[in-house]
Every structure is written in structure tokens, then in C-alpha cells.
Amino acid sequence: NAGVMQNPRHLVRRRGQEARLRCSPMKGHSHVYWYRQLPEEGLKFMVYLQKENIIDESGMPKERFSAEFPKEGPSILRIQQVVRGDSAAYFCASSPRLVAAKNIQYFGAGTRLSVL
């Protein structure tokens, strides 16, 4: 059973370009979470999605950032017109249905975004 898969592992963008980060949850998991980790910091929550629905986006910047988790395919975190301050590691986590879950979130290895 493959774990949470994130790609790419490393992404380099120039200021003003778009960044698209992908996350494939573990098989059978229908809940996806995105977190951002700045250097020397803990992970900060960005957004929580279920299939085709955004449940909680309270941690996501209002501009330039968007996330989706379509019925088919991976979850996508999209950052438009990137700035140097967007440079960070972005982690995706997934969990099964809450009723069946023991509230454990399983993490991917992260995508390190570098903005030049």
C-alpha cells in the first residue's frame, strides 16, 4: 500500500511564475490536508479538503493560493505569481474517513519550493 505521494520533490520557479504541487493520498483516503513549513519553523495548516469540497481553508492566504481535490486524480495546491516569501516546504497529509479513522494523518515527503 503506497504512502502519500507528492510531486515534484523539488520545484524551482522565478518570481511571477505559477507553481503547481500535487498530492496523491493513500489508497482509500478521502481527506487531504496541506501544510507549509518555513525554515526553522513547525508546519502551519493551510487547507483541508475532501473529494470535490473545501472543508477548511482558514490557513490559506486569500490571494494567489488555491487548492482542489477533484473526484478523479490528485489534490493540487496552486500558487500563482510566486514571490520569494513563498519559498518553503509544502506537505500533504491524508486520512481515511473520520468515522473509521483514529485521527491519524499520514504525511508525504513534501515539495520544496524555491523561488528565485
Place this chain on the structure above:
Amino acid sequence: AQTVTQSQPEMSVQEAETVTLSCTYDTSESDYYLFWYKQPPSRQMILVIRQEAYKQQNATENRFSVNFQKAAKSFSLKISDSQLGDAAMYFCAYRSTGGANSKLTFGKGITLSVRP
């Protein structure tokens, strides 16, 4: 809002010795979950141990155990018989019991080094 505090930025332990990592949190909720995650240099977030607040018994996973003091809102991690592979960043995290508010709130982390 919940907060998680890890006041020690770094700790060091001799191989085979025992070390305790501290964590405190603040919440007005009576039921919740607490976690310790390990992040080695590979950046992969690995779940170490999990505690349910309604359980008085401290969780244990092999060499890892916690000291959960609910009244004091303290959740420390004890690593016994430390091994070189335990060297990593360790994050304490809090999670509500479910529903839409199921994000993880992390502390800033502590860097643990293991001396051979």
C-alpha cells in the same frame, strides 16, 4: 484557538541514554488528540506516538513513551535507549476530535542530536 509550545530548540543525548522532550499546549476543549512527529533530514514526517485526551493511561510505543498531564496541559516525550537513528527534529501537535476543525496545530519543533 489552540497553541502548542516547544520551548527547547535543541537537545542532545548520549547514545543508549534517556531523553525527555517537553511540550505544553493551550486549549479550552476537554477532548482532543496529541501527537509527536519525527522529521529526519529526509524531511519525511513520521508519526511517533499518539495520545487521546480522554485516556488517563500514558501511551507507549516500544522505546517511546509520553507523560501526559492533562491538568497542566503538558505532553512530554521520553525516548529510552537512544539510538543514532533517533536524531531528528521532533514536533508536538494537537488536534481537535473531528468534524471540520480537524487540522493539526504544531509546535516549532526541537532538534535532537544523539552523541555516539
